[in-house]
Amino acid sequence: MRVGSDNIVQKLTLSQAVETRDALAKSIYAGLFEWLVEQINKSLAVGKRLTGRSISILDIYGFESFDRNSFEQFCINYANERLQQHFNRHLFKLEQEEYIQDGIDWAKVDFDDNQDCLHLFEKKPLGLLSLLNEESTFPNGTDYTFANKLKQHLNSNPCFKGEREKAFTVSHFAGEVTYDTTGFLEKNRDLLHLDSIQLLSSCSCHLPKAFASNMLNQSEKPVVGPLHKAGGADSQKLSVATKFKGQLFQLMQRLESTTPHFIRCIKPNNFQSPGSYEQGLVLQQLRCCGVLEVVRISRSGYPTRMPHQKFAKRYGFLLLENAASQDSLSVSVAILHQFNILPEMYQVGYTKLFFRTGQIGILEDTRNRTLHGILRVQSCFRGHQARRHFKELHRGIATLQSFVRGDKTRKEYAVLLQRHRAAVIIQKQIKGMNAKKTFKNIRDASIVIQSVRKIQKWPRLPDAMVRSI
Template sequence: MASEYYYLKQSDCLTIDNVDDAQRFHTLMEALDIVQLCKEDQENTFAMLAAVLWLGNISFQVIDSENHVEVVVDEAVTSAAKLMGCNVQDLMLALSTCKIQAGNDNIAKKLTLRQSIDARDALAKSIYASLFDWLVEKINKLLEVGKRRTGRSISILDIYGFESFPKNSFEQFCINYANERLQQHFNRHLFKLEQEEYTKDGIDWTKVNFEDNQECLNLFEKKPLGLLSLLDEESTFPKATDLTFANKLKQHLNTNPCFKGERDGAFRVRHYAAEVLYDTSGFLEKNRDPLHSNSIQLLSSCSCQLPQLFASNMLNHSRKPVSPSWRSGPSDSQKQSVGIKFKGQLFKLMQRLESTTPHFIRCIMPNSKQLPGMYEKDLVLQQLRCCGVLEVVRISRSGYPTRMTHEQFARRYGFLLENIVSQDPLSISVSILQQFNVLPDMYQAGYTKLFFRTGQIGALEGTRKQRLEGILGVQKCFRGHQARCYFRELKRGTTTLQSFVRGENARKEYLILIKRWKAVILIQKHTKQQIAQKHMKQQIALRKLDDRQRAVISLQSVIRGWLARRHFIEMQNLNKSNIESTRAKIKPDQKILEMKQEHVQVPPSVLAELQRRVLKAEAALGQKEEENAALQQQLHQFETRWSQHEAKMKSMEEMWQKQMTYLQNSLAAAKKSLAADDTAGQPGRLDASPLPHYYDSEDTTSMGTHTPDGNTPVKFSNRTSDAGTGRMSNGGLNAVSHLVKEFEQRKQVFDEDAGFLVEVKSGQLVSSRNPNDELRKLKLRFESWKKEYKVRLRETKVTIQRLGHSEAEKSHKKWWGKRSIRT
């Protein structure tokens, strides 16, 4: 907070209405970034400002009866030393002691409380002043003003006004001296030079008296008995005090009307604005600039870059030799006093002002309470008198503020004359003034210039402006007519040129379009021809494939029928032989039983013959059992083939389902195309792909391979086949053959109907029937036939499966029943 720092709370004004310090700091940071001041230099700048604030918070405590002090070790000392980059003890010694050189020895002298405070403030002021100079120089280098200087500049000088407080010290002394010098420049520019110009040009003029402050300036600047000279001289004596300085002023300056000595070391100076009472307390110490050599050495020993740079600049400044009787250090002997420095800087400023054309702005304080809406007449009148504003108003009223040379006036207003008789600028100027009835007391003609009172040149400027506006109006109309004529000619030529160019471009584009159209027609012709040839080849290939497939199926059916009949005959013969052998075996057994029953004596030869027959029968029985095993193996193979046939039927069923799905999708696409063409209201071309040659649906099942004659191998038992079962098997095969033939016929019918509708829709054929209605009817016929065909296909499949299972069970039962009888 600002209230925590001693240097910031001296004015008791910590905040200002409608001023946001944070926002202004943000604006300052943006400005530093705009001038491209690096972040390191910004941080160093703020560190030095913080160090100055912490230096102001350093306090001292008295340690003896001679008012000697030492620095209080607190946060202010440690923070300031840390920001400056120096040792805390070195900073404490620099603020509480000073080094005095006696011969070749340096003696450390303790400072009093007043001297320590002045040393602290002097160190803070020197750091702040050096930081300000460094920052200005840094910004100027970044902006590179010197490289682009053209010799012309606009400068603004803003200084403190005249100051008069209940207690005025050395600061007010310097500020009021600067205001005296600037007031003289103001008087010289507005009064002296103005009246000198009137006199020099030979016009009738009554001089205006004004108060000249040259005598007050002589009081400050005269050598060797001026205020600054005596102050500088008294500052060189080590035993001089403020009281001795006041007495010396009374002794040498009492005869000056602008000076008046007072009691207790005070004196008065009669400035241009008012008399000011100055207190000489602290004059000598402030004029000496008590920045001792140990303070400069402290800055040199800092680790931060800026304090070292400040110390080197202090040592390199121009120095003024003083009396050798007072030496407090190696660099103090050549120090220049503050008053002499201030005087030199002020003289440089005045030289700069003398080389420019000044414009003055006087700021008037409306009231002494610094409140809005209040106006103190006496205070404002006093300020106007002190600043010489009243004299300025008087000389402006009686003077001639507007002036112009005869050549400039004749050149500017000469064209307003109706008849020009002479070429002399003075004669032309007088003629102009007489023509416009300018009163003689409103102007004066000098040797080289014309001087006008306030407002006279305005009438001439109004007439000149009106005349120029008329001339400009005529010129505008004439130039407009010329421009319009030129524009019409240019427009006609441009239009003609554009018509030829556009005609040529259009003809070229037309030829290109004709060529492209012919090329497109040719490409379409060849493309359609290739598509038609490809489609015809596909139709021929499909027909050949169908013929070959039918031939193969017919051949397969004949071969399979012949194989089945041959196998059937072999099985019948085998069954007959088995029956006869079984009967032959049963007859000897019956004879043996009869003999046993009759209790007939069997001779041994007969018994042997019987035994041989038994062995032979057993051998035949074993052989039959092997044959039965072979037959059982063949039966197993037949069952395997049957399962393979069922797998093939399932695969064919899946294939038919895909084909039927494809047909449905194609019919749907054709329907959409017909609907789109009807909506557009013009005949279109059916772009759908050719209709497939197979019909199927999601629920339609396949019957697998088939034979046209309905003859397929069937399973037989080991003994004999059942006639009823054979008839049922032949009936199932005939049903399958009928279903296949019906499917082929229906497929061909639907293909022909769909092809006919496609040709009608594409415009290849002409028909009175509506293609959309016919397509809808075709779809309904297909759906009804699909449902009916699906039902019959499922019934045929169930019948075939039932026949297969019944034949297998009968064969197993007969075989195992026969074997069980044998055993």
């Protein structure tokens, strides 16, 4: 135990040692759980860093009511009570407030509000959590004295009812739940001694050391709240209920900053058997979760809504007359009249149009058909333009090719003509040379023959022979 700046060693009884062991086990489990969540969030943070957006999923079991309900069911049902109010606020209050603020003729749908039950838990100084923390600080406080204190201060609350011995009943949104206060104070204190943290620090494994370091770091933070029991570690100055409430409020702040979507899971039977449907059980769950009121609001309300500017921009081109100079509200009303939408199927608000289920589908189908026809006309016109441009391009290419081919043919013909002329000249020269050579040979032969005749003085040959020669 730490008393001031001194440490005092005290022997524990068997029950105290068991409680200390259990507290150490729960601390290790809590540290491991937080470590796993941190690792998972790090691996999933890549997409958020790239897009700046994220999706958070809260999966929690509904209200619990067993034959014996203890501190665990007390915390779980408190959390469900707070989440149920968040559900009611978004699906009942905000939904109907939007109708009223926009000037819609609307008959308000009543629903059960659980604010009184939340006051029972959270009211200071006389609330369940405050009285639990107060009794946990008393060294001589017991579960029995805690139960008597609740009956003394809270019997006037309509959501609270004291029971015999150490029990009390709370009227939750889902129904009445009876709690047995046995073990409430000890579980709320959840005392972890400093030597347990030192034990974790001395481990050779990395994770227990990290858990011990986190506990010591928490002990250096300033204390928020009065709950502190001598002998506990500094990190245990806050009770479990106080920590749970703080974490729950952080969760609610996170939920309020997001766009919520609710999925209600209904258990069909208590035997976990497929194909078995218990109508009474399902109806009870629908009533407890407020689903019946949500269905009633959806059926009588206007689930589809759209601002005037967006509606006019989306469907304004469907008007038969030009409405470019009109304001968005006039355009919206003209569209509704043109398509003969019944007045009871919509309402015109100050800033939005409100439609009943299925009404916007008529406009959307017409818009899609019109856009499809426009796209068909545009595709035909663009095809015509493309084909005309192609023909013009084809004629230009053919003309250019004819000029190029003509110029190329003329050049080839000029080269061929030049070669032909050169060949003719060469042939002429060769033929002339051959003719001259033949003539020279005949002439030389004639001269030789004539010269031989003169020398040998041959008789004169007849003229016919001379001509033949």
